[in-house]
Structures are given as C-alpha cells and as structure tokens.
Amino acid sequence: MTLPPFALVRPTTLDEALRELTEDSVPYCGGTELLLAMRAGLHRPDALVDLKRIPELTGVRAGDGMLVIGAAERHADLATHPLILERLPVFARMEKHIGNARVRNQGSIGGNLCFAEPKSDVATLLMALEASVTLVSPGGRRTVTVEELIVGPYYAEKEPDEILVDVRIPLRDGLRGAYVKFQTMERPTVGVAVLADDAAGWYRLGVGAVGEVPLAWSFGSLAEIDPDDIASRVDPTPDLAGSEEYKRHVTAVYVRRALAKLEQVSS
Amino acid sequence: MGENVVGQSVRRPDLVEKVTGAAEYCVDVTMPGMAHAKVVRSDRAHARITGIDVAEALAAPGVVAVVTAADIASLHARFGHIITDHWILAPDKVRYYGEPVAVVVAETVAAAADAVELVRVSYEDLPAVMDAEAALADGAPLVHEQAYEATGDESFKNLSHVDEGDGAQQVPSNVAHEVTIGWGEVDAAFADSAVVVENTVHFPMLYAYAMEPYNAVASYAEGALSVVSTAQHPYMVRDDLARVFDLPLSRVRVTSPYLGGGYGSKSYTKVEPLASVASWVTGRPVKLTLTVEEAIYTTRVDSAKIWVKSGFAADGTILAREFDVVMDSGAYADNSPLVMAKTVNRCFGPYRVPNLRVRGLSVYTNTSPASSYRGFGAPQGALAGETNLDRAAEQLGISGADIRRRNLVRKGEEILPGKRGIDADIPADLEMVVESLERDRKDVPYYGIGFGCTASDAGAYPISTAQVRIQIDGSVLVLSGSTEMGQGSRSLLAQVAAEELGVDLAVVKVVQSDTSVTPYERTTGASRTSTLVGLALQRACADARSRMRDMAAELFECAPGEVRDRPGAVAAPDGRELDFGSVVRQWFGGSAGEVTGVGLLRRDGATQKMPPFWEVGMVGVAVEIDPETGVVAVDQLVTVADVGFAINPRAVEGQDLGAATQGLGMALHEELVYDGPQLANANVVDYRVPRTTDLPRKIDLMIAERRDGVGPYGAKGAGEGTLNPIGGAVAAAVARAVGRWPDRLPLTPERVWRLMNRD
Numbered sequence A: 001m002t003l004p005p006f007a008l009v010r011p012t013t014l015d016e017a018l019r020e021l022t023e024d025s026v027p028y029c030g031g032t033e034l035l036l037a038m039r040a041g042l043h044r045p046d047a048l049v050d051l052k053r054i055p056e057l058t059g060v061r062a063g064d065g066m067l068v069i070g071a072a073e074r075h076a077d078l079a080t081h082p083l084i085l086e087r088l089p090v091f092a093r094m095e096k097h098i099g100n101a102r103v104r105n106q107g108s109i110g111g112n113l114c115f116a117e118p119k120s121d122v123a124t125l126l127m128a129l130e131a132s133v134t135l136v137s138p139g140g141r142r143t144v145t146v147e148e149l150i151v152g153p154y155y156a157e158k159e160p161d162e163i164l165v166d167v168r169i170p171l172r173d174g175l176r177g178a179y180v181k182f183q184t185m186e187r188p189t190v191g192v193a194v195l196a197d198d199a200a201g202w203y204r205l206g207v208g209a210v211g212e213v214p215l216a217w218s219f220g221s222l223a224e225i226d227p228d229d230i231a232s233r234v235d236p237t238p239d240l241a242g243s244e245e246y247k248r249h250v251t252a253v254y255v256r257r258a259l260a261k262l263e264q265v266s267s
Numbered sequence B: 001m002g003e004n005v006v007g008q009s010v011r012r013p014d015l016v017e018k019v020t021g022a023a024e025y026c027v028d029v030t031m032p033g034m035a036h037a038k039v040v041r042s043d044r045a046h047a048r049i050t051g052i053d054v055a056e057a058l059a060a061p062g063v064v065a066v067v068t069a070a071d072i073a074s075l076h077a078r079f080g081h082i083i084t085d086h087w088i089l090a091p092d093k094v095r096y097y098g099e100p101v102a103v104v105v106a107e108t109v110a111a112a113a114d115a116v117e118l119v120r121v122s123y124e125d126l127p128a129v130m131d132a133e134a135a136l137a138d139g140a141p142l143v144h145e146q147a148y149e150a151t152g153d154e155s156f157k158n159l160s161h162v163d164e165g166d167g168a169q170q171v172p173s174n175v176a177h178e179v180t181i182g183w184g185e186v187d188a189a190f191a192d193s194a195v196v197v198e199n200t201v202h203f204p205m206l207y208a209y210a211m212e213p214y215n216a217v218a219s220y221a222e223g224a225l226s227v228v229s230t231a232q233h234p235y236m237v238r239d240d241l242a243r244v245f246d247l248p249l250s251r252v253r254v255t256s257p258y259l260g261g262g263y264g265s266k267s268y269t270k271v272e273p274l275a276s277v278a279s280w281v282t283g284r285p286v287k288l289t290l291t292v293e294e295a296i297y298t299t300r301v302d303s304a305k306i307w308v309k310s311g312f313a314a315d316g317t318i319l320a321r322e323f324d325v326v327m328d329s330g331a332y333a334d335n336s337p338l339v340m341a342k343t344v345n346r347c348f349g350p351y352r353v354p355n356l357r358v359r360g361l362s363v364y365t366n367t368s369p370a371s372s373y374r375g376f377g378a379p380q381g382a383l384a385g386e387t388n389l390d391r392a393a394e395q396l397g398i399s400g401a402d403i404r405r406r407n408l409v410r411k412g413e414e415i416l417p418g419k420r421g422i423d424a425d426i427p428a429d430l431e432m433v434v435e436s437l438e439r440d441r442k443d444v445p446y447y448g449i450g451f452g453c454t455a456s457d458a459g460a461y462p463i464s465t466a467q468v469r470i471q472i473d474g475s476v477l478v479l480s481g482s483t484e485m486g487q488g489s490r491s492l493l494a495q496v497a498a499e500e501l502g503v504d505l506a507v508v509k510v511v512q513s514d515t516s517v518t519p520y521e522r523t524t525g526a527s528r529t530s531t532l533v534g535l536a537l538q539r540a541c542a543d544a545r546s547r548m549r550d551m552a553a554e555l556f557e558c559a560p561g562e563v564r565d566r567p568g569a570v571a572a573p574d575g576r577e578l579d580f581g582s583v584v585r586q587w588f589g590g591s592a593g594e595v596t597g598v599g600l601l602r603r604d605g606a607t608q609k610m611p612p613f614w615e616v617g618m619v620g621v622a623v624e625i626d627p628e629t630g631v632v633a634v635d636q637l638v639t640v641a642d643v644g645f646a647i648n649p650r651a652v653e654g655q656d657l658g659a660a661t662q663g664l665g666m667a668l669h670e671e672l673v674y675d676g677p678q679l680a681n682a683n684v685v686d687y688r689v690p691r692t693t694d695l696p697r698k699i700d701l702m703i704a705e706r707r708d709g710v711g712p713y714g715a716k717g718a719g720e721g722t723l724n725p726i727g728g729a730v731a732a733a734v735a736r737a738v739g740r741w742p743d744r745l746p747l748t749p750e751r752v753w754r755l756m757n758r759d
Helices: A014-020 A034-039 A075-079 A082-087 A089-096 A101-106 A109-115 A121-128 A227-233 A244-263 B015-020 B055-059 B109-116 B132-136 B186-192 B234-245 B272-282 B292-298 B336-346 B378-396 B400-407 B426-439 B489-501 B529-556 B580-588 B649-668 B726-738 B749-757
Strands: A007-009 A025-028 A047-050 A060-063 A066-070 A132-137 A140-145 A150-152 A163-170 A176-182 A190-197 A202-208 A215-219 B035-041 B047-053 B063-068 B100-106 B120-125 B175-183 B195-203 B215-221 B224-229 B252-255 B286-289 B303-312 B318-330 B356-364 B447-458 B464-470 B476-480 B508-512 B564-566 B569-571 B577-579 B595-601 B613-625 B632-642 B698-704
Touching: A007 A025, A014 A047, A014 A132, A014 A163, A060 A082, A066 A082, A075 A089, A075 A101, A075 A109, A082 A089, A089 A121, A089 A176, A089 A190, A109 A121, A109 A163, A121 A176, A121 A190, A121 A202, A121 A215, A176 A244, A190 A244, A202 A244, A215 A227, A227 A244, A244 B749, B035 B109, B035 B272, B035 B292, B047 B100, B055 B063, B055 B109, B063 B109, B063 B272, B100 B109, B100 B272, B132 B303, B132 B318, B132 B356, B175 B336, B186 B303, B186 B318, B195 B378, B215 B272, B224 B234, B224 B272, B234 B252, B234 B272, B272 B286, B303 B378, B318 B336, B318 B378, B336 B356, B336 B378, B336 B447, B378 B400, B378 B447, B378 B726, B400 B426, B400 B447, B426 B447, B426 B613, B426 B632, B426 B698, B447 B632, B447 B726, B464 B489, B464 B529, B464 B580, B476 B489, B476 B529, B489 B508, B489 B529, B529 B569, B529 B577, B529 B580, B529 B595, B569 B580, B577 B580, B580 B595, B613 B649, B613 B726, B632 B649, B632 B726, B649 B698, B649 B726, B726 B749
Parallel strands: A007 A047, A025 A047, B035 B286, B224 B252, B318 B356, B476 B508, B632 B698
Antiparallel strands: A060 A066, A066 A163, A132 A140, A132 A163, A176 A190, A190 A202, A202 A215, B035 B100, B047 B120, B063 B100, B175 B356, B195 B303, B215 B224, B215 B286, B303 B318, B447 B613, B464 B476, B464 B595, B564 B569, B569 B577, B613 B632
C-alpha cells in the first residue's frame, strides 16, 4: 500500500515535542513499525512528530548503578557502543542480531518498546534485566518497569501525551548473561535470556516471542531453572512458525541452550 | 569447435544498470496525462454481487471514474489463453477472495486508494469450495456454472498424445481440465511385480516470488491500444487484448521493459486487461501497480495431491507406474490445464516405463487462480515419482543410485512414444551428482543424502522469429520478441549474433519484447530462448550475410557465389575485403541505409520433432537435521546443467543456483496457507522464501557439455530443470536422515520434528 499523506514535525526540544503530541499527532522515530502500520492502513495519523532531533532522547551513559540509554538510540549503534560492550555485553550481542539490517539501522530502542511487538528480542532481555523506562508528559515524569510497560501484544501502557525518554538498566558487577533465540521465519519463535549475578545470588530468566508478552522470573540458583517447567509456564501463540505444542517444546530446548551458553560466559 | 564469443562467460550488459538502479522497469514508465488505478477486490471467497454503489467513491477528491463489469459489458470481457473463463471484472459473482470487482481511476495513487474504501459492494454469500477435495465432493457448489470456449492454443492442441476429457463440461462440475495418458498393460504388470510401492504426496500451494509485482500502464486512444507491462509473453498478451477489444493485432502494442523476475508467474495475461479497460472507459492512460499481496492473489502455483504406485521386478527394474494427480487450480483456469498436461508427462521420470497410466484433474476452487510456475508441473509430478522410486529402492534393498542406474533411459530412447528421443546422457549426469555428494558426505548423526532426476519436454511450441539490422558503421541491432526477465537472454543473443557475424560483442545491441517493433516470439518460457530464438537468430545472421554477399558482388563486380564471408566483412575473389559498414554505405550510396536479415523458425527440419529438446533436471542434496527442533540445514547442493553447450557458462550457473534455491524454498519453507476464505500469509514477511543464510554449505554447480542439443552450437535450454527434482531429493535426504518418509512439502521444522516424534 501507499503511505497516506501526513505532516512531519521536527521538534528540537522535549517540551516542544510534548506540545505537538495529540491523538492524531504521534511520536515517530525509526518508523520501522509505525510506517508499516500506516502502509497497511491500520493507523492514519495527521502528523508524525520526529523525536530524533531531541538531545534528551539520545546517548548512552552509566551512573548511579544504572546504564541509561536514550530512547532514540538505534539498535545498530547500541550493538557496537563501547560502554554497552564493556558493561552489558549480552545486551550488545542481542542488539546485533535483532530484526534485519534495515531494522537495526533505522529502528530505535524506545520505538521498539512503545510498539510492544510481541516478538521483540529487546523487551525480553530488558525484562530479565529488571530494566525500567522514563516517561515524560506535560504533567511530569514517571518511571515504570518494562514489565509494567509491556502489558499486551502491541500494547504499551503509555498515555498518548507521554514520550518515552530513556531506558534504565541496573548494572551489576560480574553479571553473566546469555540471550539465544530460535528463529526460522522473519521474527523469532522464542527468545530466552538468562542472567546470573553469582555474588549476589541473583538469577533471572526471560522468555519472549513465544507468547503475547515476554515473561521473566527470578531464581535462587541456576539449578532451580527447570526447562520443562518453564515451557509449561509460557502461553504460546500458535502461528505459521509452529503450533502451541511445538512452541512449548522448543521453549524447553532453548531454555536448555541458553543455560548451556551461559556456562561458557565468564563474568 | 573454434567459436570465439559463445562459450565465454561474458559480463551481462545489463549488470551495472541493474545494480545501480538505473535500469528501467515497467513501474518506472509513465505516459502523458496518466491517471492511476487501484482495484476494489472481493473480501469473500464466493458470493453473488447484489449491487455496487460507486456514488461516494466518484464524489471523492481526485476520482476520475469507477469501472465495474457493467461498464465493459460490450467488450469480450474475459481472457484466458486456453479457456477464456477469466472475467476482467467479476460480473455477477466473485469466485475468490481478492478477485477484482471494480477499478477506481484517480489523479493520484493515494486518491485512488482512498476511494477504493468508498466503493460499496453488497454481496450474498454462497457456499465456497476452499480445496480440491471439497470441490470434487458430490453436490459441491460450482465455481463456474457455465462452460467457456477453448481458444485453440496451438501448443496445447499439439500435446497430441493427450486425451482430453471429453464432455467434461457437459455436466457442470468443478473439473477445469482432465488429462490421461498411458500405455501397456498396467494391471497385468502390477500383478507380475515382485515389489509394488505406493504412496501419496502433497505439493504445497506456492507463490513464484518475483521481486517485482505485476504492473502495467495502458493507453487506449483512437482505436488503438498501447500497453507497457510486466508480461513475460507480450505477444500472448497482445492476442488476449485484441480479443477483448475486437481490435486488429496490428493496433495493439504490448511492450515489456526489463522484468523484475518472472519464474512463470508473469507468463500470459495478468493486469493488462484491468489497466486497458480503465483507459478505454476514461479515455486517459492508466497506470496500475499491484502490491505484493495483490500479486499473490493474482496468480499462485497449483498445489497438488498425487497418488503414485509403481511395480518392480526383484532387481529393481520398473514394470509399471500409475499416477493420480489432483491439482487445486483456483478460481480460474489460466494456464493450469497446460501445467496439468505437462505434469502427466513429467511425473514418471526419464525411466523406461513399459506400462503407464496417469490421470490428472485440474480443479476449480474458490481460491486465488493458479497458473504457470518454473518447471511447469514437473516439481509437482517429480515429488511423487522420485520419492516413490526412493521408497522402492529402500524396500528392494538397493541404493537410490542403483535403482536409477537400472532404469534411466539412454541417449536416443523415447520416454514419450513418438516424441523426440532423449537428447542427453542422463546416466552420466547421475554419476557426476552421486560422486560429488559422496565425496563430501559427513559422518554425523541425522545426516542424509538425496538426489533426483527429471526430464521435461521443453521449449514449448517452436515458433520463433528474429531480425538483425546491420548499420552503416558495422554495428548490429538484434531484434527479438523474447523477454529479458533476469535470465540473461539479452547478453546471450548478443553473443550469438557477434559469433555468427564475426563482429565485436560491444557493437551488438539487443532490442526485445515490443510487439510493434520486435519480431514475433511465441513465448519466453519453457527454457526456450537460447535454443529457439538462438536458432532463429542464427538464420537471421545467415540471411544478413547472404544479402551482404549479394550486395558486395555488385560492388566487386563478381558473382555472388564468389564472395567469401570474413569476420564482420566480406571478401572478393581477388582478396579485396569490405567490412559490413562499407558494403552498406557503398551499395546504397550517400552514406546511409541498413541491411536486415530475417530468421524464421517453425516445426520443420531439426525442430520438427516435439519437444524441441529435453530439459534434464539432475540434482543432489545432503541435509543435516537438528533433532531437537527439526530444523533442516542443507550441507550440500550439487547440480548438473545438461545444456549441450553453455553459450554463457556463468549465466548457466546463475540459472541453476537460482532454480535450486527456489526449489529449496518450496522443499523447506514456502507454502501459502489459507485460513478460511483468505490467505494467512499473503505477504513476503510471512511467506518465507530462502535467505542468504539458508544457502547450502557446499554448492557444486557442474555443466555437462556434450553438444547434443538442437540449438546453436549444440545448446539446449536451462533455467527450469534444476528446480524440478529438488523437492524429491530433499524429501529423500530427510527420510534417510530421520528414518521416516515425509509425505509433503515444505519440510518445516515442526513437520520434521513431528515426523521424528510421531508414534
């Protein structure tokens, strides 16, 4: 389909951007999801408010035990960012393999979360990492966890007048992490993140893409993670990539593979 | 044999312009005053149209017209080159989801797209038949209540061994076409067989994913129609359009610029009538460009269910084979009857089959219309025939190679009685494949090797013409009605002309596919261009040379018979030479003029016997399976191009790698899936085609050159053959890797996992 006509607004400050937003005037960054939805006739905003020129939405920094990633940062840049490679290599590796080259070079981390695509690699790993996001509206600023943000397929709990400004990931010294995914079609069938902070006795497992929203759990040890039990906890969406039964089966396979891969990751 | 230009892997002249995006495709073509069309399509599978309200759409900004069946009732508003059953716009009922009901013409694409939403079509739903089984059931609703006249397509009529189901249309049914062939005493042979093996296979519904969706721009003015479109066979489209508008052929012009892939899907008429009637109604040129989704709903590949039974002597010799083929051809016949006619020829393989019985039914259903696809029925048929042979080998306790060695025909033997004998050394090709596969066989679990052979009666009907025009500077124009759709015919024809005339390849320019400019070419399909256009072009070059000698004789003041051919020149008996340009200039005087050579090819002489040549398919694969997920990785792909002589070896390799990759797509990934009345994956995100990461670890593309073809320099066609046996080869490889025989493609991870884990 042809892209319907729309106005393009390009604010340079967050305040200016917030003033532009209405029900029919929506945030736009990489456009990898939004423009497809518009082409498909699912969405027809009057104006797109381009967030790429707003300094507050860019950059990657570490401080106060947090890695803070600007919402407009693109996947390809995050995959090679020195700070991320140093402090959170599992996140950089995940970003290196999401979507395809066009999505990585165009799509933003904030846009990915706001669209709440159920087969997002990003949300799965962020949920396992206990990450949160900052949402800003004319009325103020709030922080919600990614788990609270992603409430359903293509449904993020964000008001139309809010802009997702940054993603905040708690940093842990000595964190080991692995993210593996089973992908035979354009999007993953299942993605599994496993994280271990042995010193703190903190262990997390995230499973995404297989159901409507990613799920993540905490464990007291890696040994507590039972792949078959995890497979029984997910609610697979049957589609052309596989039936519910098959997806449950490969979930267990990939939980095992994630744990095996984690064993090879040194802190 | 002393050729200079042919046999070389020359760089294609269109390479750089295609890579840089400078090449002109149909979508780039505009006409002055052009309006844009969008199609209103049925949103149900089978329904009576009770009304179409166009008022709101007509009132929308920028809308020029809304064309419905009522507006074109005075035309012959149907097409179809075998059965003219295909309504341009659904007149009284819709037969599939996605069928064109109206065309909105507007000043911009966006205005047309918006107005499409405003056309109110009211329907009364009818019970639908969504697959062949439902369509063949007693009391099934009819997709077509009436029979349509056949067009008398000569290639179809010339499948002379075909007994067309007589009276099939007297009792209305959903059978679009029925074909049977056979010989010998099949039942007696089965009774005498030591081993009888039968099985059923399911071939998936496919989309021949060409990157460029169908599009056309048409202008009807002053009793003439001019269309630029994505047509693989512009002359065939011209004939259909002339029938629609009752115009002389000379007043219909169809031009095809570069095609962005065809694979059979762009053969015959597609969107040209929609754009043309829109222009006829509005009096303006109209451009229509389909989306990929619309393209999928325009033409797909026939799915098939094939039952096969073969009887063998104890040593593996085939005694009899029987096939029952049912194809789901969708709502309109299009080219499916011919696909079926080819399937019955191609399913039993290049083997000695003393007793044969094949029945084929092409069935109407309320689904997207099916038509030609690369391989033309061979991929469907070979999946049945070849897996049956491999299962038999297993039961007989012999290898897949040995059962083929025992039964493959030798050069010159007929596999279809009365047709051309096999013009290839297929047993030698088989040894090349087996040797390559075994050399790199891995000794790991869940690893399997499979291979297969096919022979296709290729070339279609031999009617080809070509012209060469020699210019005053000695440069050469080659004119051919064949189409460049990525396969490399433009450089190949230049090579042939350069070779024949002895001129530099750089001075030869090939002009193709314009029915008002380039000479008649029946089709660009069935791998025919190298062979048949190549022959016509050789004749055109010989004709030009003969004229050149006559003209030179006048200039030399000698007898024409005394003039000798030289590369790009002629020579007098006394040794004086004149290059072509000098001959033209001096003969005409005034430094102007040109010489045209004409080459005509028909069923005569070397091309009397049908088919013009046999296209061999000879492939092998090795697969490695992840037993936990069922994912099939292709470790080896081995192909043999039995092309007689490779005019451009790199182009042959490109064709084979492309065909094999497309074959691996159907074997492992591709399938259109109907979910209720509509497709669940009518897009190229969910319709999963091969990616670079799927490429086999080892790719061995071999070329067998034995100069045994009827074409120039002993050449035969390439392009389809290598796709045909891939499905069976992959199925056999998977079966050997997991110990169980699959019965359908594609072998998706879940299917393989279930195959391994079923009780």
